[in-house]
Amino acid sequence: MGHEWLRGRRIVVGVTGGIAAYKVCELVSTLTRLGATVRVVMTENARRFVGELTFATLSGTPVAHEMWAPRDEIVHTSLADFAEAVIVAPATANIIGKLAHGIADDLLSTTLLAFDCPIVMAPAMNTRMLCNAAVAANIETLRQRGVRILEPEEGRLACGDEGAGRLPATEAMLDALAEALGVADAPLAGMRVLVTAGPTREAIDPVRFISNPSSGRMGYELAGEAARRGASVTLVSGPVSLDPPAGVHVVNVESAGQMHQAVEAHRGELDVFIGAAAVADWRPAESHDQKIKKGDRDELELRLVRTPDIIASVAQWDPRPVLVGFAAETTDLLENAERKLREKGLDMIVANDVCRSDIGFGSDANEVTLIRASGNRTPLPRASKSEIARSILDEVQDLLGSRTD
Ligand code: PMT
Numbered sequence: 001m002g003h004e005w006l007r008g009r010r011i012v013v014g015v016t017g018g019i020a021a022y023k024v025c026e027l028v029s030t031l032t033r034l035g036a037t038v039r040v041v042m043t044e045n046a047r048r049f050v051g052e053l054t055f056a057t058l059s060g061t062p063v064a065h066e067m068w069a070p071r072d073e074i075v076h077t078s079l080a081d082f083a084e085a086v087i088v089a090p091a092t093a094n095i096i097g098k099l100a101h102g103i104a105d106d107l108l109s110t111t112l113l114a115f116d117c118p119i120v121m122a123p124a125m126n127t128r129m130l131c132n133a134a135v136a137a138n139i140e141t142l143r144q145r146g147v148r149i150l151e152p153e154e155g156r157l158a159c160g161d162e163g164a165g166r167l168p169a170t171e172a173m174l175d176a177l178a179e180a181l182g183v184a185d186a187p188l189a190g191m192r193v194l195v196t197a198g199p200t201r202e203a204i205d206p207v208r209f210i211s212n213p214s215s216g217r218m219g220y221e222l223a224g225e226a227a228r229r230g231a232s233v234t235l236v237s238g239p240v241s242l243d244p245p246a247g248v249h250v251v252n253v254e255s256a257g258q259m260h261q262a263v264e265a266h267r268g269e270l271d272v273f274i275g276a277a278a279v280a281d282w283r284p285a286e287s288h289d290q291k292i293k294k295g296d297r298d299e300l301e302l303r304l305v306r307t308p309d310i311i312a313s314v315a316q317w318d319p320r321p322v323l324v325g326f327a328a329e330t331t332d333l334l335e336n337a338e339r340k341l342r343e344k345g346l347d348m349i350v351a352n353d354v355c356r357s358d359i360g361f362g363s364d365a366n367e368v369t370l371i372r373a374s375g376n377r378t379p380l381p382r383a384s385k386s387e388i389a390r391s392i393l394d395e396v397q398d399l400l401g402s403r404t405d
Helices: 019-033 052-059 075-082 093-100 107-114 127-131 133-144 170-180 217-228 256-264 310-314 333-344 385-404
Strands: 010-015 037-042 085-091 119-123 153-156 162-166 192-197 202-205 208-210 232-237 248-252 272-275 282-284 304-306 322-329 348-353 365-372 377-384
Touching (some): 010 019, 010 052, 010 075, 037 052, 037 107, 085 093, 085 170, 093 107, 127 133, 127 162, 192 217, 202 282, 208 282, 217 272, 256 310, 310 333, 333 348, 333 365, 348 385, 365 385
Parallel strands (some): 010 037, 085 119
Antiparallel strands (some): 153 162, 365 377
């Protein structure tokens, strides 16, 4: 399976003192290349096999190995706060025994006790050690506590013996992380989704602009839910005051033109496009480099020109993604929404009445009707935007399914 789900994920890699430590360089390099943020924690014995600089270079982040190093953070708890998942590879008999018995006498063993995220361990050692009753019992103890234990591979070991004990391949470790994070069989795993959200700002002069009351919440909920379902998500966001959803790559823009450019950069790379942004339809024909002085005039006329219709341009892409738009209407909601669906060439449009204060712009809730290109209408009663987002993505999954059928 693809590993797009890794984009934006925060992974801790614990490295202990086994000869297979050198193979973990490929794991760290792959995780980083696929968009994860990686922090490596090494035991002192691990540093006998691979230098700290190697992992720092591959991950692009400082390697943690000293429990008592003078620094401005309490490392083991800050790493635990950072991590969405942790993998210990290779996992020696020593670290397995420490975790099984709650021993915390170095940074890695201490940090492992502070994690409340999924833990994956990849034991790698001499076959006879692996079969030792104490090691086997410790491994079983960890399994019982929910630690995912990766089966070592069979083959020729560094000591010359043949048998189980080799570190699994990088792909197997990535798949184990995907399962630990619950994205392995996620409905949108491997799908590339782009969501536009928030308002745009069309500058009149350096201190004035045309915009609208979109808070971005609807789009952010959609992006976060798509990421939770395993998709690789890009969120192109106008100016809002929301925290980026976990596992989502955010591109911040101001104007409709900038939003259009950010979307065009993904031409041909998307499986789903959801246009939740309240994109300005017009912008001032002239932009002034200096603030327009009031002087003694009582009126100021602005000539406005159309902005690029972003979602309509995406509809022209070949191949084109599944296209979902929103219709912000104040009258004749369903008729106007259905017309936009047809005019813009969408697969589905989400019709919402933006006159009401209890839904739509700026609200935590929305009440929408989903209209498919087939004409099928699904009214959704007023609910939280996170609930509405789940319903919309259920429909998106159905649209994707009908594409592959
Ligand atoms: O952000 P919130 O505060 O959570 O509010 C949510 C919302 C009300 C903004 C959202 O539910 C919504 O209705 N978004 C679409 C608003 C809008 O611009 O609707 P529209 O009918 O003007 O545009 C129709 C579709 O074309 C939309 O998908 C829009 O993103 C897209 N569009 C519009 C203009 C343009 N130049 N390019 C576009 O892509």
